[in-house]
Amino acid sequence: xxxxxxxxxxxxxxxxxxxxxxxxxxxxxxxxxxxxxxxxxxxxxxxxxxxxxxxxxxxxxxxxxxxxxxxxxxxxxxxxxxxxxxxxxxxxxxxxxxxxxxxxxxxxxxxxxxxxxxxxxxxxxxxxxxxxxxxxxxxx
Amino acid sequence: xxxxxxxxxxxxxxxxxxxxxxxxxxxxxxxxxxxxxxxxxxxxxxxxxxxxxxxxxxxxxxxxxxxxxxxxxxxxxxxxxxxxxxxxxxxxxxxxxxxxxxxxxxxxxxxxxxxxxxxxxxxxxxxxxxxxxxxxxxxxxxxxxxxxxxxxxxxxxxxxxxxxxxxxxxxxxxxxxxxxxxxxxxxxxxxxxxxxxxxxxxxxxxxxxxxxxxxxxxxxxxxxxxxxxxxxxxxxxxxxxxxxxxxxxxxxxxxxxxxxx
Numbered sequence: 001x002x003x004x005x006x007x008x009x010x011x012x013x014x015x016x017x018x019x020x021x022x023x024x025x026x027x028x029x030x031x032x033x034x035x036x037x038x039x040x041x042x043x044x045x046x047x048x049x050x051x052x053x054x055x056x057x058x059x060x061x062x063x064x065x066x067x068x069x070x071x072x073x074x075x076x077x078x079x080x081x082x083x084x085x086x087x088x089x090x091x092x093x094x095x096x097x098x099x100x101x102x103x104x105x106x107x108x109x110x111x112x113x114x115x116x117x118x119x120x121x122x123x124x125x126x127x128x129x130x131x132x133x134x135x136x137x138x139x140x
Numbered sequence: 141x142x143x144x145x146x147x148x149x150x151x152x153x154x155x156x157x158x159x160x161x162x163x164x165x166x167x168x169x170x171x172x173x174x175x176x177x178x179x180x181x182x183x184x185x186x187x188x189x190x191x192x193x194x195x196x197x198x199x200x201x202x203x204x205x206x207x208x209x210x211x212x213x214x215x216x217x218x219x220x221x222x223x224x225x226x227x228x229x230x231x232x233x234x235x236x237x238x239x240x241x242x243x244x245x246x247x248x249x250x251x252x253x254x255x256x257x258x259x260x261x262x263x264x265x266x267x268x269x270x271x272x273x274x275x276x277x278x279x280x281x282x283x284x285x286x287x288x289x290x291x292x293x294x295x296x297x298x299x300x301x302x303x304x305x306x307x308x309x310x311x312x313x314x315x316x317x318x319x320x321x322x323x324x325x326x327x328x329x330x331x332x333x334x335x336x337x338x339x340x341x342x343x344x345x346x347x348x349x350x351x352x353x354x355x356x357x358x359x360x361x362x363x364x365x366x367x368x369x370x371x372x373x374x375x376x377x378x379x380x381x382x383x384x385x386x387x388x389x390x391x392x393x394x395x396x397x398x399x400x401x
Contacts, residue, residue: 094186
């Protein structure tokens with residue numbers, strides 16, 4: 001696949017991720033008060049668990065900032081932007097893998113929105129690293 | 141074409157090929173270096189994020205050999221207030237506030253530490269309200285063990301001390317911290333003998349109390365903790381809608397509900 005196509009595909013995936021992150025951030029702030037949810041409400045339980053914040057910052061907001069940075073890095077031209085996009089998506093992939101581990105083995109509840117985001121970040125990481133490998137380097 | 145010219149062209153072609161190969165090799169090296177630095181930076185940042193995430197979770201708690209804290213605070217809040225089974229306050233109080241909680245829930249802890257002292261001071265000590273507790277166990281297996289232990293403390297009229305000291309020493313949810321050693325320490329600090337608290341894990345009566353609490357919560361449509369039902373003495377409770385778990389919002393909601401006909 002050409003560098004251009006990889007970039008367009010990555011942008012489309014990042015847009016989807018951004019939509020998920022906006023929704024989760026909205027839920028975190030607007031709707032639901034911090035309560036522990038029972039009865040199979042996976043998302044509420046994950047979002048209200050003590051792991052829903054990292055150093056006081058809600059994970060949903062962290063995701064929103066991450067997807068925004070990825071989108072900006074994908075839109076910007078040049079080799080540095082390609083490198084930044086690859087680094088950001090690999091960070092996102094690694095952190096989502098950790099969060100998915102927490103959902104499965106610690107919190108014991110699955111939030112389908114978080115899983116969707118983890119899948120999108122995996123695809124983004126593959127596309128961005130691939131793009132880095134096929135792109136022509138900048139003329140120095 | 142003379143053979144000399146051919147030789148020249150061939151030499152040029154070979155040189156160009158060597159240059160192309162050298163450029164390709166350089167490009168490959170550069171790509172690998174870039175990829176390596178991207179992965180290294182990403183790994184460092186992911187590890188940092190994980191450490192920050194874990195760091196805020198590793199609460200010191202009494203299962204790890206740390207001392208139990210907060211027994212005196214619990215006594216200060218509860219001393220002089222009638223405790224009978226799961227209830228706190230004057231049995232003749234006109235209104236009853238029933239709380240549904242899970243001892244592993246961090247927000248139940250926030251309520252117990254930040255809001256409950258004011259509720260006890262303003263409504264329970266003034267005999268306006270009697271509090272009831274229903275312990276649920278949905279966060280994980282430790283929740284059930286803890287809830288059954290709380291019901292064993294209720295049988296000794298010390299449930300409220302027990303849950304208050306528990307919350308003050310609450311560990312990370314589902315980390316397996318609700319060990320017999322942890323429960324013994326909480327029991328002793330709450331003024332309850334450790335033996336019945338430890339026996340609660342296999343007590344069918346205490347298990348039934350937790351199941352009853354679950355059933356009552358489901359029947360009332362309560363899907364999260366902490367949740368509250370407010371009603372008249374002997375009457376059926378209605379969900380108390382609260383917007384936030386801070387003392388000011390909670391007492392405002394309670395005042396409004398108590399003032400309503």
